[in-house]
Amino acid sequence: MKIKVVFALLGSIIICMLGIAIGSVLIPFNDIIAVIGSKVLGTAKDAGIDKVTLSIIWDMRIPRVLMAFAVGAALSVSGAIMQSTLKNPLASSYTLGVSSGAAFGAGIVITAGLTLPILGFLTLPLAGFIFGMLTVLGAVAFAASMDRSMDTNTIILSGMVFSLFVNAMLTLMSSLKREDAQKLIMWQMGSFSQKSWVHVMIFLPIAFILIFFTLFYVRELDLLTFGEEHAKAAGVDANKVKWILLGLSSALTGCAVSFSGVIGFVDLVAPHVVRKIYGSSHRIVVPISAIFGGCFMVVADLIARTIISPSELPVGAVTALVGAPFFGYVYFSGRKR
Amino acid sequence: MCIFQEERGDEGMLRLENVRCGYDEIEVIKGVSFHVNKGDKICIIGPNGCGKSTLLKAIAGLIKSDGEIYLSGIPIRKMKRAEIASKIAMLRQNETIYFPYTVFETVLLGRYLHMKGGIFRSPSKYDRDFVLECIDRVGLSDVKDRQINTLSGGQLQRVFLAKALAQEPDLILLDEPTNHLDLKYQIELMEYLNQWTQKDGHTVIGVLHDINLAMHFADKILLLSDGKITKYGCTNNFVDGKLLEQAYHMDIKSYMQNSLKIWEESAVKRTV
Amino acid sequence: MKKAILLIMVAILAFGFISCSKTDSNVQLIEDSNSVENSSGVVNTKDRAGNDIEVPKTVDRIISMAPSTTEILLDLGLGDKIVAIDRNAKGLKGEKGLDEGVPEFDMMAPDIEKLVSLKPNIVFTSGMSNLEGKAEPYKPLRDLGVCVAEIPTSNSIEAIKEDIIFIADITKTSEKGREIVESIDAEVDKIARIGKDIKEKKTVYFEIAAAPNMYSFGSGVFLNEIIELVGATNIFKDYNSWINVSEESVVAANPDVILTNVNYIDDPVGEIKSRKGWENIKAVKNNEVYYIDNNSSNLPNHNFVKAMKEIAKAIYPDKY
Numbered sequence: 032m033k034i035k036v037v038f039a040l041l042g043s044i045i046i047c048m049l050g051i052a053i054g055s056v057l058i059p060f061n062d063i064i065a066v067i068g069s070k071v072l073g074t075a076k077d078a079g080i081d082k083v084t085l086s087i088i089w090d091m092r093i094p095r096v097l098m099a100f101a102v103g104a105a106l107s108v109s110g111a112i113m114q115s116t117l118k119n120p121l122a123s124s125y126t127l128g129v130s131s132g133a134a135f136g137a138g139i140v141i142t143a144g145l146t147l148p149i150l151g152f153l154t155l156p157l158a159g160f161i162f163g164m165l166t167v168l169g170a171v172a173f174a175a176s177m178d179r180s181m182d183t184n185t186i187i188l189s190g191m192v193f194s195l196f197v198n199a200m201l202t203l204m205s206s207l208k209r210e211d212a213q214k215l216i217m218w219q220m221g222s223f224s225q226k227s228w229v230h231v232m233i234f235l236p237i238a239f240i241l242i243f244f245t246l247f248y249v250r251e252l253d254l255l256t257f258g259e260e261h262a263k264a265a266g267v268d269a270n271k272v273k274w275i276l277l278g279l280s281s282a283l284t285g286c287a288v289s290f291s292g293v294i295g296f297v298d299l300v301a302p303h304v305v306r307k308i309y310g311s312s313h314r315i316v317v318p319i320s321a322i323f324g325g326c327f328m329v330v331a332d333l334i335a336r337t338i339i340s341p342s343e344l345p346v347g348a349v350t351a352l353v354g355a356p357f358f359g360y361v362y363f364s365g366r367k368r
Numbered sequence: 369m370c371i372f373q374e375e376r377g378d379e380g381m382l383r384l385e386n387v388r389c390g391y392d393e394i395e396v397i398k399g400v401s402f403h404v405n406k407g408d409k410i411c412i413i414g415p416n417g418c419g420k421s422t423l424l425k426a427i428a429g430l431i432k433s434d435g436e437i438y439l440s441g442i443p444i445r446k447m448k449r450a451e452i453a454s455k456i457a458m459l460r461q462n463e464t465i466y467f468p469y470t471v472f473e474t475v476l477l478g479r480y481l482h483m484k485g486g487i488f489r490s491p492s493k494y495d496r497d498f499v500l501e502c503i504d505r506v507g508l509s510d511v512k513d514r515q516i517n518t519l520s521g522g523q524l525q526r527v528f529l530a531k532a533l534a535q536e537p538d539l540i541l542l543d544e545p546t547n548h549l550d551l552k553y554q555i556e557l558m559e560y561l562n563q564w565t566q567k568d569g570h571t572v573i574g575v576l577h578d579i580n581l582a583m584h585f586a587d588k589i590l591l592l593s594d595g596k597i598t599k600y601g602c603t604n605n606f607v608d609g610k611l612l613e614q615a616y617h618m619d620i621k622s623y624m625q626n627s628l629k630i631w632e633e634s635a636v637k638r639t640v
Numbered sequence: 641m642k643k644a645i646l647l648i649m650v651a652i653l654a655f656g657f658i659s660c661s662k663t664d665s666n667v668q669l670i671e672d673s674n675s676v677e678n679s680s681g682v683v684n685t686k687d688r689a690g691n692d693i694e695v696p697k698t699v700d701r702i703i704s705m706a707p708s709t710t711e712i713l714l715d716l717g718l719g720d721k722i723v724a725i726d727r728n729a730k731g732l733k734g735e736k737g738l739d740e741g742v743p744e745f746d747m748m749a750p751d752i753e754k755l756v757s758l759k760p761n762i763v764f765t766s767g768m769s770n771l772e773g774k775a776e777p778y779k780p781l782r783d784l785g786v787c788v789a790e791i792p793t794s795n796s797i798e799a800i801k802e803d804i805i806f807i808a809d810i811t812k813t814s815e816k817g818r819e820i821v822e823s824i825d826a827e828v829d830k831i832a833r834i835g836k837d838i839k840e841k842k843t844v845y846f847e848i849a850a851a852p853n854m855y856s857f858g859s860g861v862f863l864n865e866i867i868e869l870v871g872a873t874n875i876f877k878d879y880n881s882w883i884n885v886s887e888e889s890v891v892a893a894n895p896d897v898i899l900t901n902v903n904y905i906d907d908p909v910g911e912i913k914s915r916k917g918w919e920n921i922k923a924v925k926n927n928e929v930y931y932i933d934n935n936s937s938n939l940p941n942h943n944f945v946k947a948m949k950e951i952a953k954a955i956y957p958d959k960y
Contacts, residue, residue, distance in 0.1 A: 055888045056892045083891060086917040090916045090917030222852070224852060224887060250483065263429075265478065265480050266449060268449045310468075314488045340889060
């Protein structure tokens with residue numbers, strides 16, 4: 032097991048380096064290390080590298096790769112939480128309507144052309160996040176009011192209803208303001224272009240803290256997969272823990288979506304693949320899902336920005352195209368009886 | 369030996385006073401009162417729908433109830449989930465397994481309340497050793513690293529039993545865990561529980577479908593019917609077929625002719 | 641519940657009948673006007689998209705559903721004959737004879753009934769950009785017998801000249817049309833003469849849509865032709881038509897000059913200069929980022945000359 036973990040860590044570093052190196056311009060590894068060294072540690076090794084390449088590495092590639100990794104990690108952990116809490120291997124962090132809400136919030140900002148003072152460009156992600164969380168809150172509160180024991184199915188159905196409703200409002204908004212409809216669609220499809228250090232500086236710590244908090248609940252997650260009553264009988268305060276976990280998952284997804292748009296599949300695929308290789312204990316699954324999801328996203332972004340250069344595909348399209356067969360292979364290959 | 373008088377004070381394991389509970393406004397348990405002493409092996413029997421599972425869930429604090437339930441003298445409505453779980457463990461019918469954990473990992477989850485190690489709640493050496501011991505006691509040591517979705521029904525039940533044992537409770541509740549199991553496994557399971565109750569203060573309350581098995585295993589029987597206790601007493605007092613007939617609405621005696629004879633004989637032996 | 645559904649269905653049917661009858665009366669009107677002019681003089685020809693059209697003898701009620709065509713019509717002196725324009729051309733109202741109160745329509749989803757009620761002789765449509773096809777919205781007009789002339793977006797200066805001649809011929813203003821074309825030729829020659837002699841060509845990045853989804857173009861677009869004429873090189877010339885470009889590809893190409901005709905944000909030049917990672921591009925470092933007038937660089941008509949001059953001056957200020 033230890034070997035597997037080390038492998039995961041090493042693999043992630045290599046993939047990130049590749050992500051930084053490959054693009055419209057191929058940059059050798061030592062250049063990358065030199066740049067990182069000079070910017071982070073203050074060593075003066077970057078004298079030989081021309082300014083444009085420096086810009087590309089430090090201002091574009093590295094923040095982009097970091098952002099992709101963080102978003103991938105956040106989405107995977109969120110997916111893992113959802114699957115266990117809702118006891119459904121197909122559950123996704125989007126089940127509760129976070130993505131619809133975030134898209135709606137973004138839609139409001141885009142169509143109204145809002146830019147709040149001080150926040151500036153952060154207005155969009157913030158609006159997305161707030162509306163995403165409101166939708167989830169609405170869905171869960173509604174479920175709780177209908178069913179005091181917060182049965183899993185009630186929560187899922189409630190999420191669907193809210194999600195569909197918010198989607199309808201979004202469609203209405205796009206059709207009333209057609210000029211902005213395209214912008215909205217592009218935003219929704221997910222992209223890591225134009226992500227700078229500012230974005231990274233805000234999102235990375237948030238994602239890290241949320242994932243860190245999740246680690247406190249790994250045992251509860253394990254027990255919840257056996258059933259709520261089972262968990263309660265073992266001593267878990269299931270209702271309270273469920274709220275917390277759903278909240279963490281929604282926050283992770285809400286933040287990710289508000290920064291990078293709606294990117295699907297990672298949250299579904301990554302935890303399953305990790306479980307197949309590393310077992311189901313959440314103590315391992317949560318952190319390794321983060322690493323694996325991060326790597327997956329970096330690779331998907333790499334493909335998205337190189338395959339039809341100089342144009343870029345939306346990352347969401349790549350994750351679906353790559354994720355679906357990959358998932359099918361991993362999930363079903365072991366099942367031949 | 370069947371001691372029927374209630375032990376007083378904290379020595380009493382469990383006491384129910386006029387408990388009423390149910391689901392969605394429908395009352396299933398309509399006023400049940402009884403007491404359980406430490407070391408008792410009790411079986412609750414009765415026809416389907418009489419409220420056996422509901423009663424167990426109320427005792428475990430999984431559903432709300434009117435009336436009072438005292439666990440070692442403390443009312444459970446005042447106890448937190450963790451407190452209740454430190455005293456009571458529950459064993460139920462095999463549930464659907466969504467994610468494949470190994471036997472060891474599953475039983476380790478029984479130590480949830482005891483594991484305090486850091487943010488991962490890492491188990492201490494004592495926890496791990498205890499888990500291995502529980503696995504050994506149910507005879508699954510050779511499959512401890514196998515995934516539980518590859519086990520047979522009987523093995524799976526034993527895994528959950530080991531998990532319940534790992535929880536180190538004072539009282540284990542069984543909710544028809546032996547349904548769908550081979551006779552061999554049914555008897556094995558009850559044997560393991562029997563051994564467990566030999567230790568001081570360990571109590572078992574089980575809901576069993578099979579009256580034979582119930583009578584074979586239990587010291588006391590609680591006959592439940594229509595949400596009320598028809599009779600509660602030592603097993604040998606249940607040899608009388610009339611009561612059973614009333615509760616099950618059928619001629620039980622002739623159905624259990626042979627078994628009853630054996631009980632009669634062993635009952636004589638027991639009172640001696 | 642059933643009653644409500646029934647009521648709704650009846651209401652829908654009723655509306656259907658009402659709108660249908662309106663159409664009928666409109667068709668009546670067209671037939672009337674056609675029958676007046678139907679003696680002779682109807683011209684059978686093809687529009688710029690190759691469709692067969694029948695141009696009526698008298699063209700004095702023109703609808704233009706493309707801003708570039710509207711500008712051409714105005715400069716051909718036909719402003720007072722235009723009875724409806726496209727919404728995007730509303731800035732032209734009140735100029736060159738175009739009536740202030742002329743109705744506007746959405747070129748993407750025009751209200752066909754209203755269009756027909758204006759009794760046009762001819763309706764000019766455009767092929768718009770590659771992203772959205774527009775033939776469909778106007779089919780009902782054709783079916784009603786109205787002459788619809790489609791002018792797809794022209795990709796080259798030559799095509800633009802042909803468009804102008806086409807419109808001039810149809811509207812019987814051929815003389816004026818030729819004047820316009822001749823003046824285009826004159827201006828282009830002036831520039832081309834200087835451009836030909838430029839040996840060290842500067843590289844140019846021309847942006848038509850700003851961040852985060854930047855668009856530029858490759859060859860097969862008249863703006864590219866202009867850049868080449870002026871004596872410069874488009875960094876994306878090896879690609880075709882309009883393309884969505886990534887930041888990296890622009891930064892890696894390190895253009896000498898950056899041009900933008902984005903006019904929907906406040907300070908397009910400032911916005912480009914402020915992009916992270918772009919500060920090391922030659923164009924940004926040397927402050928060679930310029931705004932080119934949107935209208936003249938966007939619409940494929942004779943006004944491109946204005947943009948051409950601006951582009952020339954921006955890239956080689958000392959030569960032009």
